Amino acid sequence: xxxxxxxxSVSAPGSKEPSxxxxxxxxxxxxxxxxxxxxxxxxxxxxxxxxxSDLAAIRFSxxxxxxxxxxxxEYWNYLDRPETFISIGDSDEPLGRMLGxxxxxxxxxxxxxxxxxxxxxxxxxGEFFRCNWQIEDTSPPLKHTSNSAPSSGAASTSGDxxxxxxxxxxQTSHHPPVSAFYIDCPEKGISxxxxxxxxxxxxxxxxxxxxxxxxxxxxxxxxxxxxxxxQLTHPAAxxxxxxxxxxxxxxxxxxxxxxxxxxxxxxxxxxxxxxxGRSQNKVLGVIFTYDPDNDTKTKIKEVPEKDVLxxxxxxxxxxxxxxxxxxxxxxxxxxxxxxxLNPLYPVPKLIPPxxxxxxxxxxxxxxxxxxxxxxxxxxxxxxxxQEIEEKQRAKAAERKAENKDWQPRFxxxxxxxxxKPDLTQDGEEALQGLHEGRWxxxxxxxNGAF
Numbered sequence: 003x004x005x006x007x008x009x010x011s012v013s014a015p016g017s018k019e020p021s022x023x024x025x026x027x028x029x030x031x032x033x034x035x036x037x038x039x040x041x042x043x044x045x046x047x048x049x050x051x052x053x054x055s056d057l058a059a060i061r062f063s064x065x066x067x068x069x070x071x072x073x074x075x076e077y078w079n080y081l082d083r084p085e086t087f088i089s090i091g092d093s094d095e096p097l098g099r100m101l102g103x104x105x106x107x108x109x110x111x112x113x114x115x116x117x118x119x120x121x122x123x124x125x126x127x128g129e130f131f132r133c134n135w136q137i138e139d140t141s142p143p144l145k146h147t148s149n150s151a152p153s154s155g156a157a158s159t160s161g162d163x164x165x166x167x168x169x170x171x172x173q174t175s176h177h178p179p180v181s182a183f184y185i186d187c188p189e190k191g192i193s194x195x196x197x198x199x200x201x202x203x204x205x206x207x208x209x210x211x212x213x214x215x216x217x218x219x220x221x222x223x224x225x226x227x228x229x230x231x232x233q234l235t236h237p238a239a240x241x242x243x244x245x246x247x248x249x250x251x252x253x254x255x256x257x258x259x260x261x262x263x264x265x266x267x268x269x270x271x272x273x274x275x276x277x278x279g280r281s282q283n284k285v286l287g288v289i290f291t292y293d294p295d296n297d298t299k300t301k302i303k304e305v306p307e308k309d310v311l312x313x314x315x316x317x318x319x320x321x322x323x324x325x326x327x328x329x330x331x332x333x334x335x336x337x338x339x340x341x342x343l344n345p346l347y348p349v350p351k352l353i354p355p356x357x358x359x360x361x362x363x364x365x366x367x368x369x370x371x372x373x374x375x376x377x378x379x380x381x382x383x384x385x386x387x388q389e390i391e392e393k394q395r396a397k398a399a400e401r402k403a404e405n406k407d408w409q410p411r412f413x414x415x416x417x418x419x420x421x422k423p424d425l426t427q428d429g430e431e432a433l434q435g436l437h438e439g440r441w442x443x444x445x446x447x448x449n450g451a452f
Contacts, residue, residue, distance in 0.1 A: 029374065029379040029381065029382035030379065030381070031377065031378045031379060032067075032378055032379065032380045032381065033378070034067065034378060034380075035067055037247075038247050040067065040068055041244065041247055041249065043065070043067075043068060044064070044068055044244075045244050045245075047062065047064065048204045048209070048244070049204075049206075051204050052204055052205075052206050054203070054204070055203065056201045056202065056203065057202040057203060057204060057209070058178070058179060058199075058200050058201055058202045058214065059177070059178055059179070059201075063124075063387070063388065063391060064121060065380065065384050066371065066374065066375055066380045066381075066383030066384040066387055067375075067380040067383075067384075068121060069120075069121050069122065069123060069375065069383075069387075070120040070121060070122045071371070071372045071375040071376055072122045072123070072372075073122060073123050073125070073129070073131060073364035073365065073367070073368050074122040074123055074124060074125045074181075075125050075129060075130065075131035075171050075172075075173065075181060075364045076122075076131045076133075076351075076353075076364050076365065077113075077122045078198065079133075079169055079171070079183070079185075079351075080110040080111070080183075080185070080194075080220060081110070081135060081167065081169065081185065081349075082109055082110060082111065082112035082113060082346075082347075082348040082349065083106075083109035083110075083112060083346055083348070083349060084135040084137050084167045084349060085137050085138065085139065085140055085141045085349075086102075086105050086106040086109045086141055086341070087106050087167065087185070087187070087192065087194070088137075088139060088141075088165055088167060088187050088190045088192060089102055089105075089106075089139070089141035089190075090102040090103050090106055090192060090222060090224065090232075091190065091191060091192050091224040091226055091227050091230075092141075092143065093143070093144065093146060095146050095147070096230075096261070096264035096266055097146045097147075097266065097289070097311055097312070098143075098144055098146035099224065099227065099230065099261075099264070100232075100259070100261060100264070100266045100268065100289060101144040101146060101289075101312075101324065101340065102141075102144060103222065103232050103234070103259055103261075104259065104268060104287075104289075104314065104322075104324070104340060105141070105144065105340055105341050107234060107259065107270075108318060108322050108340065108341045108343065109341060109343070109346065110220075112343065112346060112347070112348055113348060114251050114319070115318075115319045115343050116346075116347055116348070118249065119241055119249040119250070119251060123368055123371070123387070124179070125173040125179065125181055125364075126173060126176075126362075126367065126390065126394050126450060126451035127173055127175070127176040127394060127397075127398070127408060127450030127451055128172070128173060128362050128408070128410070128411070128446070128448075128449050128450030128451060129172070129173045129362050129363075129364055129367055129450075129451065130170070130171060130172040130173070130360075130362065130363060130364065130411070130412060131169075131170075131171050131172075131363065131364040131365075132168075132169065132170045132171075132354065132363070132432060132436055133168075133169050133351040133352060133353045133354075133436075134166055134167065134168050134169070134351070134352040134436055134439075135166070135167045135169075135349060135351060135352065136164055136165075136166050136352060137164065137165060137167070137349060138163065138164055138165075139163045139164070139165045139190075144338070144340070145326070145338055146326070147326065165187060165189050165190060166187070166189065166437065167185065167186070167187045168185070168186050168187070168433055168436035168437055169183070169184070169185050169186075169351075169436075170183070170184050170412060170425075170429065170432055170433055170436065171183040171184070171198075172410055172411065172412045172413055173450075174197075174408075174410040174413055174415070174416040174417070174423070175408070175416040175417055176394070176398065176408075176450070178199060178214060178215075178216070179199065180197055180198065180199040180214070180216050180217075180416065180417055181197070181198045181199075182195070182196075182197055182198075182410070182412075182413040182423035183195060183196060183197075183198060183423075184413075184423070184425060184429070184433065186433055186437070188437060190226075191224060191225040191226035191227075192222065192223070192224055192225070192226075193222070193223050193225070194220055194221060194222045194223070195220075195221055195422055195423055196217070196218070196219060196220045196221055196421065196422065196423070197216045197217050197218070197417070197421065197423060198217060199213070199214030199215070199216045199217040200212065200213060200214050200217065201213070201214045201215075207242070207244060207245055208240045208241060208242040208243075208244060209240065209241040209244075210238060210239075210240055211238065211239045211240070211241070212236075212238045212239075213235070213236040216417050216420070216421070217236065217421075218233070218235070218420065218421030218422075219233050219234050219235040219236060219421070220233070220234040221233055221234075221421065221422050222234070228263065229263075230261060230263045230264060231261065231262070231263065232259060232260065232261050233258075233259070233260050233261075234257070234258075234259050235257045235258050235259075236257060237253050237255035237256060237257040237270070237272055238253070238254070238255040239251060239252070239253050239255075240252045240253070240254065252274065252283070253272040253283070253285075253318070254272055254273065254274035255272055256269060256270065256271050256272070256300065256301070257270050257272075258270070258300070260292075260294070260297070262294035265291050265292060265293070265294060266289065266290070266291060266292070266311065267289075267290060267291075267292040267297070267299075268287055268288070268289050268290075268314070269287060269288050269290075269299070269300065269301065269302050269305070270285055270286070270287040270314065271285065271286045271287065271301070271302055272284070272285050272318065273285070273286065282317070283317050283318050283319045283320070284315075284316070284317055284318075285314065285315070285316060285317070285318045285322065286302060286313075286314065286315050286331075287302070287313065287314030287315070287324075288302045288305050288310055288312075288313055288314070289310070289311045289312040289313070289314065289324075290305045290309040290310045290311055291309045291311065292309070307328045308328070310327070310328035311326070311327075311328075312324050312325055312326045312327065313325050313330070313331040313334070314331075314340065315331045316340070318343075319343065320342075320343060320344065321339065321341070321342045321343070321344070322339075322340045322341050322343075323337045323338060323339055323340055324337075324338050324340045325337055325338065326338070353365065354441035355441065356369065358441040358442060359441075360443055360445060360446060361445075361446075361449070361452070362446055362449050362450070362451070362452070367390075367451075370386050371383050371386045371387050371390070374386060390451065390452075393451055393452050394450070394451040394452075397449070397450060397451060397452070398450075408450055410426075411426065411428050411429070411446060412425060412426055412428055412429035412432055413425060413426060413429055414426055
């Protein structure tokens with residue numbers, strides 16, 4: 003699912019990351035409303051927007067007691083399990099690499115499986131976040147032919163090798179709300195980039211979230227595989243349970259993973275929840291050869307049997323399996339486990355110390371609001387959040403009066419190149435600093451929200 007600075011997201015179990023800031027002021031401690039009260043308040047706010055074509059473009063403000071005390075840019079990163087990301091290029095065979103890409107796909111939003119729907123802070127213009135992961139390269143190899151052992155890099159099975167993955171993201175546009183991200187692991191020769199933007203509509207019973215016009219998915223490049231590139235598009239998702247008082251996330255749409263160089267494509271179909279006995283959160287998929295210059299097949303039933311390399315089936319909140327060859331999944335006697343999500347939880351990040359962060363860096367920027375929420379000072383938190391929002395509006399008015407366009411610091415454009423953001427020199431230097439464990443950055447020449 004596409005990440006968003008305006009849509010509800012999901013809380014994950016507690017991590018080992020640095021503690022939050024101390025209480026900013028002697029404001030009264032308030033009782034946290036229960037989930038039912040919070041939901042009624044949220045629903046009351048949403049009802050004002052029935053029929054609005056895009057909730058994400060409105061950027062409406064929520065009271066602090068409804069928010070998760072986490073910046074949106076920190077929360078969304080697609081690397082809940084970074085070991086699955088770095089193993090994508092391990093296989094010597096194109097089909098093995100596509101299977102590795104699918105394994106990553108089903109772990110990228112582990113928060114949805116392990117947590118409950120919540121709402122982080124809306125990102126502000128020019129806000130950025132950076133972090134590392136230091137993880138063992140332990141993802142097991144995936145069998146890719148029916149008569150041979152799996153092909154994979156030895157590092158992925160050794161269990162004694164640590165690899166660093168670096169992540170940089172920046173809110174590049176406010177209208178529409180768009181952020182750019184870049185993921186890099188030089189040691190394994192793999193990187194990923196993209197724009198995050200969503201469009202959301204409230205129907206009265208649920209919120210439908212789809213990728214925005216500038217969000218063309220996640221683009222993964224394997225430098226050690228002749229710069230093989232994979233495009234992973236996002237399916238529509240639904241936040242339901244608003245009326246029954248129990249929020250849930252469901253997916254009922256199709257999405258695609260394509261690699262033009264290897265001419266392999268995957269269609270994944272997420273099935274809507276049913277009533278009597280029908281499996282919930284089920285996903286079906288087909289892996290097949292395709293013509294990148296004539297890419298017309300969008301449904302599993304449209305794929306000729308002669309082109310099928312394998313099939314995928316399972317529950318995206320539980321276990322997902324794959325079979326090899328064109329035989330229907332149910333009739334294939336050899337079903338291979340692609341991923342078991344049950345024992346997996348999001349992996350903690352390595353984040354710069356707060357004293358080494360810039361004023362527009364997510365943790366530092368939201369420090370006072372986060373502290374107030376953590377200390378149950380919701381009135382103070384709401385006031386502080388409103389002050390931030392007002393300053394951002396004032397800065398936008400100043401730029402408009404001066405006929406100035408906002409220029410991101412770390413990425414070359416607010417919305418372009420289409421789908422695939424490029425790093426500026428500052429972005430390259432910030433990423434290099436992350437690789438080397440250096441946190442120090444020069445102050446911004448201009449800030450978008452203060």
